[in-house]
Amino acid sequence: MAAEIISGRDLAQELRQQMKQKVTELNNQGVFPKLSVILVGDNPASKSYVNGKKKACKETGILSDVIEMNHDTTEANLLQQIEKLNEDPTVHGILVQLPLPEQIREQKVIDTISYTKDVDGFHPINIGRMMTGEDAFLPCTPYGIITMLKSKDISIAGKHAVVVGRSNIVGKPVGQLLLNENATVTYCHSKTKNLAQITKQADILIAAVGKVNAIRAEHIKDGAVVVDVGINRLEDGSLTGDVDFNEAKEKASFITPVPRGVGPMTITMLLENTIKAAKGLENS
Numbered sequence: 512m513a514a515e516i517i518s519g520r521d522l523a524q525e526l527r528q529q530m531k532q533k534v535t536e537l538n539n540q541g542v543f544p545k546l547s548v549i550l551v552g553d554n555p556a557s558k559s560y561v562n563g564k565k566k567a568c569k570e571t572g573i574l575s576d577v578i579e580m581n582h583d584t585t586e587a588n589l590l591q592q593i594e595k596l597n598e599d600p601t602v603h604g605i606l607v608q609l610p611l612p613e614q615i616r617e618q619k620v621i622d623t624i625s626y627t628k629d630v631d632g633f634h635p636i637n638i639g640r641m642m643t644g645e646d647a648f649l650p651c652t653p654y655g656i657i658t659m660l661k662s663k664d665i666s667i668a669g670k671h672a673v674v675v676g677r678s679n680i681v682g683k684p685v686g687q688l689l690l691n692e693n694a695t696v697t698y699c700h701s702k703t704k705n706l707a708q709i710t711k712q713a714d715i716l717i718a719a720v721g722k723v724n725a726i727r728a729e730h731i732k733d734g735a736v737v738v739d740v741g742i743n744r745l746e747d748g749s750l751t752g753d754v755d756f757n758e759a760k761e762k763a764s765f766i767t768p769v770p771r772g773v774g775p776m777t778i779t780m781l782l783e784n785t786i787k788a789a790k791g792l793e794n795s
């Protein structure tokens with residue numbers, strides 16, 4: 512059986528259309544949602560992601576501002592810049608593009624962003640609120656994944672979800688959101704033994720590894736839902752995920768492609784979080 516492909520691009524387009532409306536309504540009330548992105552250094556991949564975010568804001572009527580800082584900028588300088596944005600009432604969302612140069616402590620930066628403007632959902636207060644199920648900014652990639660599953664009426668409650676990867680930005684929070692939806696969740700990582708034996712039990716399999724072909728036919732149960740988060744750039748410049756798509760699509764019931772899968776949904780949820788921030792975290 513060939514899997515149904517879940518197009519993140521199509522869903523993203525549909526949701527962005529609805530968001531335009533929401534932004535217009537806010538504008539009519541004198542509120543102009545604005546995202547400030549800080550980009551440190553000139554990593555080409557980061558630049559390209561930031562451009563994607565800028566373009567998406569523009570399409571939706573959200574104001575955006577990109578602050579570029581030198582590769583050798585100090586941590587103190589960056590923290591000062593964040594404080595300035597924290598205090599600026601015209602700025603609703605703050606995103607510091609990761610990864611950062613090695614002289615800068617990533618966690619220190621995340622902790623400095625006001626949790627009320629933390630549209631990435633990386634601040635410890637938002638992570639804690641996500642765990643307890645209180646209102647929070649949800650991390651964009653995990654939130655996008657849950658939105659994709661729901662758009663296809665894929666039931667999550669009672670399903671065995673296996674997450675391969677345990678980073679703070681993808682693996683851990685996607686497992687938490689699946690748990691919040693009443694899935695039974697298993698995490699795998701680089702120290703996991705017999706990976707295929709565990710992933711083969713998954714009704715919902717999330718691959719967030721960052722390695723080409725980390726997931727192949729042997730890892731997948733017949734009829735599983737396969738979500739490919741990986742973004743790997745091949746030598747010819749093309750993008751591919753963590754899943755061997757051609758093998759997987761023959762076994763899965765649903766599968767997300769790369770590109771045009773989870774990536775566009777990540778950006779869409781960032782827009783959603785920026786609109787939420789403009790309304791005020793506690794009033795949305």
Ligand SMILES: NC(=O)C1=CN([C@@H]2O[C@H](COP(=O)(O)OP(=O)(O)OC[C@H]3O[C@@H](n4cnc5c(N)ncnc54)[C@H](OP(=O)(O)O)[C@@H]3O)[C@@H](O)[C@H]2O)C=CC1
Nearest residue numbers: 652676677678681700701719720721740741742773774777
């Ligand atoms: N589509 C999107 O919107 C986004 C895509 N990405 C992409 O998703 C991928 C993952 O990103 P991120 O979570 O930040 O990456 P990290 O490198 O932070 O995490 C990778 C995880 O995979 C685990 N891992 C590595 N090798 C193996 C293996 N052989 N078997 C099982 N687990 C393994 C690691 O284990 P351990 O913890 O033990 O080291 C780690 O937990 C990347 O390709 C990234 O580019 C990221 C963000 C957004």
Ligand SMILES: Nc1nc(=O)c2c([nH]1)NC[C@@H]1CN(c3ccc(C(=O)N[C@@H](CCC(=O)O)C(=O)O)cc3)C=[N+]21
Nearest residue numbers: 560606607608609610631742770771772774775777778
């Ligand atoms: N503070 C912070 N927040 C992030 O959300 C964040 C980050 N740092 N650092 C890097 C990762 C990666 N990430 C992606 C977003 C969109 C696509 C995306 O739109 N991808 C398109 C392809 C884009 C292309 O062609 O280059 C697709 O998959 O179809 C990919 C990856 C967000 N991240």
